[in-house]
Amino acid sequence: MRKFLRLSVCAVGVLFGSNFQAYGQGVQYVEPSRPYSSSAFLADAGKNKVDLSGGKVTVPLITWAADGVTVLANGGLAPDAKSDLATAMGLPVELEVIDQFDEQVRRYLAGDTPFLRGTVGMISLAAEALKAAGPDFEPIVVMQLSWSTGADGFVAKGIRDLSDLKGKSIVVQAAGPHVDLVQVLLEDAGLKAGEVDVRFVSDITYNPAAGDKVTDPASAFRADDSLAGAA
Numbered sequence: 001m002r003k004f005l006r007l008s009v010c011a012v013g014v015l016f017g018s019n020f021q022a023y024g025q026g027v028q029y030v031e032p033s034r035p036y037s038s039s040a041f042l043a044d045a046g047k048n049k050v051d052l053s054g055g056k057v058t059v060p061l062i063t064w065a066a067d068g069v070t071v072l073a074n075g076g077l078a079p080d081a082k083s084d085l086a087t088a089m090g091l092p093v094e095l096e097v098i099d100q101f102d103e104q105v106r107r108y109l110a111g112d113t114p115f116l117r118g119t120v121g122m123i124s125l126a127a128e129a130l131k132a133a134g135p136d137f138e139p140i141v142v143m144q145l146s147w148s149t150g151a152d153g154f155v156a157k158g159i160r161d162l163s164d165l166k167g168k169s170i171v172v173q174a175a176g177p178h179v180d181l182v183q184v185l186l187e188d189a190g191l192k193a194g195e196v197d198v199r200f201v202s203d204i205t206y207n208p209a210a211g212d213k214v215t216d217p218a219s220a221f222r223a224d225d226s227l228a229g230a231a
Contacts (some may be wrong), residue, residue: 121177
């Protein structure tokens with residue numbers, strides 16, 4: 001299995017479309033904009049430099065085991081001027097879990113934070129659009145948090161081999177950390193683009209704010225009998 005870099009990216013200086021399809025009971029599927037630069041939210045996104053006059057900096061996290069290292073270094077999510085992370089960065093750090101990558105990009109462009117947190121695939125997805133926004137927004141890789149060697153989860157039913165997914169449907173979070181995993185799994189199984197119906201949802205884990213709507217892969221897998229797999 002190929003390795004995946006897990007990166008934090010700093011810039012110095014929605015992927016998701018609005019079309020929803022309900023294949024399963026209450027599942028809210030989203031259609032990613034292709035290319036990323038055509039995302040509707042980018043046209044209206046404010047483009048501002050980061051203002052650190054408030055005396056702290058915000059750093060996004062994703063729901064990922066390696067991010068626990070960042071939380072530990074900061075002594076929690078709240079700013080702590082005495083934490084190791086604050087000492088290293090020169091000011092208190094507020095950590096915030098932002099699993100929807102389009103929201104991360106929006107806040108990054110708005111100047112709410114100088115950081116993005118994502119996998120190589122996630123950052124690469126947005127890199128061209130961010131570069132087009134201006135030289136102040138072109139992302140620069142500053143830290144590798146971890147390698148993934150296959151510990152990421154992919155669950156399937158009704159198949160014996162990954163090649164059996166041909167002609168079937170699977171679900172993954174749009175622009176999330178498992179998009180790379182799914183692509184590599186399908187390629188390793190000898191499957192070509194279009195031979196598997198890949199559907200997308202907006203969240204990576206259960207979102208209580210979604211109410212009775214299903215917006216994460218695990219819940220979608222349970223709710224939609226037409227799905228053969230989820231990442």
